[in-house]
Amino acid sequence: MKAEIAAARSRLRKASSVLVVSHIRPDGDAIGSLLGLTLALRNTGRRVTSLLADGLPGRFAFLPGADRVVAAPDGPADLVVAVDCSSDERMGLALDSIGGRVDLNIDHHVTNTRFADVNIVRPDAAATAEILYELAPRFGLMVDEGVATCLLTGLVTDTIGFRTSNVTPAVLRLAAELVERGAPLAEVYDRGLNRRALAAARYWGSGLVKLERRNGLVWTTLTHQDRLRSGYPGLDDADLINLVSAIEEAEVALIFIEQPGAKVKVSWRSRAPVDVAQIAAQFGGGGHAPAAGAVIAGTIDQVAELVLEATAAYLTQVRSAAA
16 A cells, blocks of 8 residues: 555646546545545645536535536546546546546545556545545645545545444544544534435435335335426435435345436445445445445336345345354
């Protein structure tokens, strides 16, 4: 890792313009990491572009720098940095807009494909935002109030409010340091985890009335018609998966979300010792042991049948191994 950090530092020092990109359907860690790194680099006088192919969800508009996120670059950059992307495919159309070139990849997904010239990947980190905070002094970057707010947003949202199993004393101390630097924890928690638009709440309702349960699996579906009826603008689940995964009977929680082009996004959540990243990998996806996802071609019924069968089979293996 020392060699990778040294290589990344060298490339950053030589770059006067930087493009920072993250994944499609961006979550709080993707956005917080993207904006945190962008702001820190801008503070050094560099020209920095923040790129999200799907744009920025409205509930993160409070973050500093959110109003300058673009869906396509306005020109070439000396350095292209991907944050919180497990693979280059996760960048969506942004990958084409930058010509497929990624110089530096900073991520915490165990399924990361090491797709860049320089890869700083730490699966033990609770969030990519954690890695960036630790890298900042090595890269000669300051963490001021704005940067701290963005990074705390990544940390809070990816740990679901410090509730995931990878939250360590070091992670809590890091959060405290970000608050000491001016990050407003109460606001970050409220906006990042609690607040929802009325359309999102209606969208949740569409999924909740269709909940099903079988042998440790709890799942639901969200269709294109559900989005239209609720008025929800995104192609994600509006974080409904976090609510479904809290159901007592759910050893594994799943949501199937219909996508354009006859595809379905699948989100898994699990409790130890179930590693849903292994299931997602069977379908070309990835993630972490307790949280993973994949996009699979087919109708929502076809994909649900395949995925539920594979998930049930894996869950049986886990139970047998533990017996």
